Amino acid sequence: MGHVVVEASTVDKLIERAQSEAVANPEAFARSRLGFLVHGDDSRINARFLGLAANENDEFALQLLDEMQVPFCPCGNVTDLCSYSSGRAVLKRAQKLSAQCAYSVRRHDITDEWLQAAIVEGHPLTRKVLHDSVSPLALRILQSAADLGLENSSSWVGSP
Ligand SMILES: [Zn+2]
8 A cells, every 4th residue: 555646636737747847858858867778768757757757866756756756755756655754754745844844943954853842832834744654654545445435434444
């Protein structure tokens, strides 16, 4: 379940955006790892190649993912459950938010230990991070329930 894509429409938009960026900036695309992976053919850009390129620190792919706020995972997927809800993802999200906003904590001060303590204290940054990481998990559970044909929550809470 970890590698299930939870936001398919986001992935579609990302691929469209990557293809138009490849056409708009052919030189950057040709130099990029993504361009190499798809043999220079923008029509071959897909989520798998974007995830691979991002994991190889390809600036072209990383910039697109960052701009569209699409998380990627060390497993090579984009917008899969682990890219939102794994421990690594939660830490990455917290560091990113601290760099963007006024949460009165510096990006490099955010470690697993800091996060654990801040969650206990109810720090505003951790509330936002937990919301962002738990929502895709909840969405996936609802999708699974729907896939199983469970019509509403009372039917899978387990009545005797
Ligand atoms: Zn993953």
